[in-house]
Amino acid sequence: MTVATTRSAASGHPEPAGVDNRVVVGGAALTWRSLPLPTLSDPVAVLAHSAVHALTAARQHAVHGTELLLSTASRVDAAMRTELLEAGFTVGVLDDDGLRPHAPARPRAADPGRLWLLTSGSTGRPKRVGHTLDTLTTVRAEQPDRTWLCPYAPGTYAWWQVVTLSLTQPGQHLVVVEPDELDDWPTVAAAHGVDAASGTPTFWRRTLYRDAAALARVPLRQITLGGEPVDQAILDQLREVFPTARISWIYASSEVGASIVVHDGRAGFPVDWLDREAPGRPTLSVRDDELVVTSPYHGAGLAGPIRTGDRVQVLDDRVLITGRLDSDEINVGGSKVSAGVVRGVLTGHPAVAWARVTGRRAPVLGRMVVAEVVLTPAGPGDTNVPDEGALVRWCADQLPEHAVPRRIRVLTEIPVKETLKSDV
Amino acid sequence: MHSLGCRLRRMNELSRAQIRDLMAQVLKNQDKELPADDAAQLREIGFRSLDFSELALRVEDETGEELNFDAPGLRRIATVGDVLDFLVELQHQ
Numbered sequence: 099m100t101v102a103t104t105r106s107a108a109s110g111h112p113e114p115a116g117v118d119n120r121v122v123v124g125g126a127a128l129t130w131r132s133l134p135l136p137t138l139s140d141p142v143a144v145l146a147h148s149a150v151h152a153l154t155a156a157r158q159h160a161v162h163g164t165e166l167l168l169s170t171a172s173r174v175d176a177a178m179r180t181e182l183l184e185a186g187f188t189v190g191v192l193d194d195d196g197l198r199p200h201a202p203a204r205p206r207a208a209d210p211g212r213l214w215l216l217t218s219g220s221t222g223r224p225k226r227v228g229h230t231l232d233t234l235t236t237v238r239a240e241q242p243d244r245t246w247l248c249p250y251a252p253g254t255y256a257w258w259q260v261v262t263l264s265l266t267q268p269g270q271h272l273v274v275v276e277p278d279e280l281d282d283w284p285t286v287a288a289a290h291g292v293d294a295a296s297g298t299p300t301f302w303r304r305t306l307y308r309d310a311a312a313l314a315r316v317p318l319r320q321i322t323l324g325g326e327p328v329d330q331a332i333l334d335q336l337r338e339v340f341p342t343a344r345i346s347w348i349y350a351s352s353e354v355g356a357s358i359v360v361h362d363g364r365a366g367f368p369v370d371w372l373d374r375e376a377p378g379r380p381t382l383s384v385r386d387d388e389l390v391v392t393s394p395y396h397g398a399g400l401a402g403p404i405r406t407g408d409r410v411q412v413l414d415d416r417v418l419i420t421g422r423l424d425s426d427e428i429n430v431g432g433s434k435v436s437a438g439v440v441r442g443v444l445t446g447h448p449a450v451a452w453a454r455v456t457g458r459r460a461p462v463l464g465r466m467v468v469a470e471v472v473l474t475p476a477g478p479g480d481t482n483v484p485d486e487g488a489l490v491r492w493c494a495d496q497l498p499e500h501a502v503p504r505r506i507r508v509l510t511e512i513p514v515k516e517t518l519k520s521d522v
Numbered sequence: 523m524h525s526l527g528c529r530l531r532r533m534n535e536l537s538r539a540q541i542r543d544l545m546a547q548v549l550k551n552q553d554k555e556l557p558a559d560d561a562a563q564l565r566e567i568g569f570r571s572l573d574f575s576e577l578a579l580r581v582e583d584e585t586g587e588e589l590n591f592d593a594p595g596l597r598r599i600a601t602v603g604d605v606l607d608f609l610v611e612l613q614h615q
Contacts, residue, residue: 431571460575461591468579487551494552504548504576505583 114160114231119264120245120271122290123150130265133157139188139199140208141165145174147193149274152252153261155192159213160231160265167214167226168253172516174216178224185226215255215352227352233395235262236356243269244320247287247295249280251516255352256325260296277516284312294320296348299332300452300520304512306335307451307474314339324348326519327421327438330365331445337363349419354404355395358382365442366416384410388423411436418442428456430500431463440467440503443496449473449484452512454520455503469503472512534585535613538606544580545605548573560603567602574605581609590615 117130133154138144142164146152152168159166167182171191174182179200182189186206190199213231216224236259246264250257264272273290275283284305287295295318297305302323305313321336321343328347336345347365349358357380360367367382375381380393381403389406409426411418420426420438428435437455444453452472460466469489476483484492486506493502513520536544546556554568564570582589589612599605 458579459588459591461578461589462571463575466572466575466579490551491553499572502572504551504572505579 111161114157114265116263116265116267116270117157119268121153121264122271122273122286123153124148124274124276125286127290130157135161136192136196138164138166138192138197139190141167141187141206141212142197142199143167143169143174143182143187143189143214144197145169145171145189145191146252147171147191149248149252149276151192151194152257153274156258156261156265163210165208165210165212165214167216169216170252170516173224173251173253178216213258215253215258217255217352228399229258229352231262231266233355234258235266236350236395237263237267241267241270243271244294245271245273245290245292247283247292247297248272248274249283249295249297249301249518251277251518254517255350256296256298256518259350259356281308284309284316287316288312291317293317294322296322296324298325298518298520299323299328300326300512300514301518302332302336303445303452304514306339307472307512310339318343321345322348324350325517327419327441328365329438329442329445331442333363333365349389351406353400354380354391354393354406357391357393357395364416366413366418369412369415369417372417382417384412384417387411387427389419409436409438411439425456428465428467430457430465430467433498433500435467435501437467440469440493440497440501443493444469444471444489444503444506446496447484447489447492449482450489452520454513458505463500466505467501467503468505468507470507470509472509534587536581536584536609538610540584541577541581541606541609542602544584545569545577545602548577548580557602560601560606562602564600564602564605569602569605574599577605578609578612581613585613589613 119130121128121130135158136154138158144155146155155168158164167187179189183203186202186204188199188202190197211230213229215227215229217227246260248260264270273287273292275286279286318340321340324347333345344361345363346359346361348356350356358367371382373383378394380391383390387409389408389410390403391406392403407423409420409423411420420436426437428437440455441453444450450471451474454470456468457465458468489506490502549556557567578589599608
C-alpha cells in the first residue's frame with residue numbers, strides 16, 4: 099500500500115486519505131468517515147444489497163485490509179458461490195442487518211490487503227482477478243477537486259476506479275446512483291453538483307437519447323468514457339453539449355489496469371504511442387490485429403505482455419480499438435469486416451443514437467453484415483427520419499460494398515446490461 | 523401431427539410475387555429498379571451476390587424460418603426469373 103492514510107480516532111486503524119470526502123448515496127449526503135464499518139469475516143465475498151452496503155465494505159477493506167471480493171448477488175450464480183466457498187471465502191449478503199454469512203467449505207488464512215474482482219470474462223464465465231487498493235488506484239497525480247458520479251455496478255473494475263479515487267484523494271467526492279435511479283441520473287447529479295462523470299459509451303448514448311436537455315444541466319467539467327470501444331460520434335456529441343469540459347477515454351481492464359488515457363477528444367490513440375517503453379508506464383503493442391499490453395498495474399499472477407482479446411485497426415495516425423477479437427471480425431465471402439468500424443459509420447449518422455453490428459449466416463457469402471439501431475428522438479415536425487434504405491446508402495457511401503449492413507432493424511430502446519455495456 | 527406441420531410450413535411460404543416485391547426492395551435501397559421482365563439479366567440490372575444474400579435474409583425474416591442454403595446443388599442464376607425460381611424452391615427444402 100502506498101496510499102496516504104490518516105489515523106482513525108475510534109479504531110486506531112489508519113483511515114484512507116479521502117475519508118472526509120463527501121459521499122452521496124441513496125439521496126443522503128454522508129462522508130466516508132460517517133459510513134458504518136461492518137463486521138466482516140476474513141476472507142469474505144460480500145454480495146452488497148445496495149450501493150451503500152458496497153461502499154461500507156470498501157471502506158472496511160481500506161481501514162482493516164480485509165481480503166475482500168465485492169459484488170452484487172446477481173453477478174454470483176450458484177456455481178460461482180460454490181467456487182468461492184471452496185476457495186475459502188465466507189460468502190454472504192450485506193444489508194442493513196449486517197453480513198449474513200455462509201461458512202467456507204475449506205477455511206483458510208486471509209491474505210491481508212487482497213481485493214478480488216470478478217471479470218465478465220471473454221468466455222462468459224466470470225473469472226477472479228486479484229488486486230490491491232494500490233494496483234486499482236490509477237489516478238495518483240493531484241487532481242482538481244471534483245464531485246464524481248458513480249453509475250457502475252458495485253465491485254466491477256470501473257466501480258473500483260471511481261471508488262479508489264475518492265477513497266485515496268482528498269477533494270474527490272462521490273455521488274452514487276442505484277440501478278433503479280440510472281435513467282434519472284442527470285437530475286440526481288445536477289442536484290448534488292456532480293462535475294465529473296465516468297460511463298460506458300452505451301451509458302452516454304442512452305443518456306443523450308433519453309434527455310439531452312437534462313444532461314446539459316449537469317455542470318460537467320470532466321467526462322470519461324471506457325469499458326467499450328469509443329467512437330468519434332459519441333465524443334463529438336458530448337463535445338456539442340459540453341464545449342469546455344475535458345473529455346477523456348480510458349482503456350482499462352481488470353487484467354491490465356488502466357493502460358491508455360486519451361484527452362484530445364479523438365477516437366483511438368496516436369500511432370506513435372505503440373511500442374514506446376517508459377518506466378512505470380504500460381507498453382502498448384499490436385500482434386496480429388490484437389492489442390497487447392505490458393502493464394505495471396496488471397492483476398496478480400499476470401506478468402509480461404498480455405493479449406487483451408481486443409481488436410485494433412490502424413487508420414491514418416490513430417490506433418482504433420474496434421471490439422472483441424472473437425466477435426469484431428465478420429468474414430463476408432472471404433473479405434474481413436470490422437463490426438466496430440461499421441458501427442462507427444452508423445453512429446456517425448446524425449439520426450442514429452446507438453448501433454450494434456453483427457454477422458448473420460447467409461447463402462453464397464457465408465456471412466453478411468447486419469445491424470440494429472436506435473434512432474435519435476425526432477423533434478416536432480422533424481421529417482428527416484431515415485428508413486432502412488437511407489441508412490444503407492449512408493453506409494454504402496463510406497464503406498466497401500461487402501461491409502455495408504444490408505438488414506438494419508430499428509429498436510425502440512438502447513439495450514443495456516448491469517455493466518452499462520450493450521455487448522456491441 | 524405430421525400433416526399439420528407440413529400445412530403450417532406452407533402457410534409461411536412466400537409466393538413468387540411476394541419474393542419479387544422483396545427483390546424490388548433490395549434494389550430500391552440502392553436507388554435501382556427491378557424490371558418487370560423475368561428474363562432481365564442480373565448483370566445488367568446490377569444484382570450481385572451480396573444482393574442475392576440480402577434477398578435470402580429478407581425471405582427468412584418474412585417467413586420466420588431459416589432457409590437451408592446447403593440443400594440445392596450449384597446452378598446458374600443469371601436472370602430475375604432464376605432468382606425467384608431458386609428461392610421459391612429453397613422454401614421447400
